[in-house]
Amino acid sequence: MDEVRLIEVKEGILADNKKTAEALKQSLKSKKVFMVNLMASPGSGKTSLILKTIEALRKDLTIGVIEADLDSKVDSEKIAAQGIKAVQLKTGGFCHVDATMVAKGLDAMNPDGFDLIFIENVGNLVCPAEVDTGAALDAVILSVPEGDDKPLKYPVIFAAVDVLVVNKMDFMELCDFNLEAMKERVRALNPGIAIFEVSSRTGQGVEEWSNWLKNKVREYQA
Amino acid sequence: MDEVRLIEVKEGILADNKKTAEALKQSLKSKKVFMVNLMASPGSGKTSLILKTIEALRKDLTIGVIEADLDSKVDSEKIAAQGIKAVQLKTGGFCHVDATMVAKGLDAMNPDGFDLIFIENVGNLVCPAEVDTGAALDAVILSVPEGDDKPLKYPVIFAAVDVLVVNKMDFMELCDFNLEAMKERVRALNPGIAIFEVSSRTGQGVEEWSNWLKNKVREYQA
Numbered sequence: 349m350d351e352v353r354l355i356e357v358k359e360g361i362l363a364d365n366k367k368t369a370e371a372l373k374q375s376l377k378s379k380k381v382f383m384v385n386l387m388a389s390p391g392s393g394k395t396s397l398i399l400k401t402i403e404a405l406r407k408d409l410t411i412g413v414i415e416a417d418l419d420s421k422v423d424s425e426k427i428a429a430q431g432i433k434a435v436q437l438k439t440g441g442f443c444h445v446d447a448t449m450v451a452k453g454l455d456a457m458n459p460d461g462f463d464l465i466f467i468e469n470v471g472n473l474v475c476p477a478e479v480d481t482g483a484a485l486d487a488v489i490l491s492v493p494e495g496d497d498k499p500l501k502y503p504v505i506f507a508a509v510d511v512l513v514v515n516k517m518d519f520m521e522l523c524d525f526n527l528e529a530m531k532e533r534v535r536a537l538n539p540g541i542a543i544f545e546v547s548s549r550t551g552q553g554v555e556e557w558s559n560w561l562k563n564k565v566r567e568y569q570a
Numbered sequence: 571m572d573e574v575r576l577i578e579v580k581e582g583i584l585a586d587n588k589k590t591a592e593a594l595k596q597s598l599k600s601k602k603v604f605m606v607n608l609m610a611s612p613g614s615g616k617t618s619l620i621l622k623t624i625e626a627l628r629k630d631l632t633i634g635v636i637e638a639d640l641d642s643k644v645d646s647e648k649i650a651a652q653g654i655k656a657v658q659l660k661t662g663g664f665c666h667v668d669a670t671m672v673a674k675g676l677d678a679m680n681p682d683g684f685d686l687i688f689i690e691n692v693g694n695l696v697c698p699a700e701v702d703t704g705a706a707l708d709a710v711i712l713s714v715p716e717g718d719d720k721p722l723k724y725p726v727i728f729a730a731v732d733v734l735v736v737n738k739m740d741f742m743e744l745c746d747f748n749l750e751a752m753k754e755r756v757r758a759l760n761p762g763i764a765i766f767e768v769s770s771r772t773g774q775g776v777e778e779w780s781n782w783l784k785n786k787v788r789e790y791q792a
Binding site: 419 | 613614639695697713715723726
């Protein structure tokens with residue numbers, strides 16, 4: 349493997365992406381559209397959390413969703429079924445979403461008039477961590493069945509995000525999951541991180557998380 | 571982004587890797603060492619399944635483990651605590667394991683005399699799917715809390731593997747998981763795939779999976 353060539357190309361791509369992401373951020377700021385990049389493992393509950401958050405906030409905010417998947421429309425169809433505008437990006441095997449893909453999704457959506465747009469990133473705790481999507485807020489979900497050691501094993505993403513949502517709290521009894529130890533591991537990587545404990549299934553913690561998010565949107569729009 | 575350049579570099583790297591992987595396969599075959607590449611999402615239970623399989627097979631087979639993580643020794647320490655030879659690869663942020671990394675791990679382990687070596691790949695359903703590690707068998711774990719739609723959303727990996735282990739079967743009652751629908755989705759992508767249903771926690775199905783794997787090792791060594 350020609351590692352030097354790989355690293356050069358990777359750095360070039362990340363630098364080009366950064367420029368695209370900055371332009372997106374400025375454009376969205378001028379339109380007062382708050383974009384959230386939601387990342388997590390496959391199956392941690394990204395789509396369900398988005399649906400619960402929409403349910404909590406749709407009376408106050410106009411919300412849209414950009415769904416990204418390797419090759420399916422499963423998630424965008426779930427969102428659209430709730431009467432929410434959803435655009436599906438097919439990454440064609442690509443392991444993360446970059447700012448150019450998001451720009452295409454926003455073009456398809458027409459973001460004017462939206463208060464809040466979620467990007468549901470590809471299910472992957474590794475690759476999306478380094479790539480700026482142009483979002484104003486980066487969030488990661490960790491679901492309880494995944495285990496409390498994940499911040500040790502995937503430190504880059506836990507260090508990079510603004511907020512951690514611990515999902516599937518209703519599985520706590522079945523799992524050997526030390527919540528305090530997990531939080532300590534995350535805060536050692538990222539002292540300023542906000543942490544919420546929720547269950548999309550039972551509704552636990554959804555109101556607190558949603559209210560926090562609504563305040564972030566309002567601060568950004570002020 | 572210069573997509574053409576990216577694709578050229580990616581294809582060059584995959585072609586170089588394929589050569590390294592083929593050389594590894596020949597070398598391991600001559601030594602009668604059966605190597606399994608185990609892939610899955612973060613938290614689906616790769617390490618626990620390896621530990622349960624070792625427990626079932628250690629009286630019959632000499633087993634070693636190559637653990638890969640972005641930047642931690644959590645998993646190799648769990649394996650070594652059971653008196654099993656374990657080597658830790660730190661991928662330094664890299665999202666998958668390639669044949670060159672595995673060759674380094676094998677050098678550190680000295681594979682002579684082993685019957686079975688597991689590679690525990692980085693927790694990621696996307697990137698590892700396309701990269702040949704030199705293993706004789708490719709396996710993926712899908713855990714029940716992740717959801718039955720994962721073959722629709724991550725088709726490349728389900729099409730590429732020889733065997734699927736459905737883990738955390740003891741979570742079935744808590745989850746809205748349609749086992750038959752999931753299997754149909756997988757078999758539509760990969761008609762020849764072997765499928766096992768296990769719970770590393772309760773031990774359900776571990777014997778059947780372990781015996782199947784032992785037979786694969788013995789056929790390979792014959």
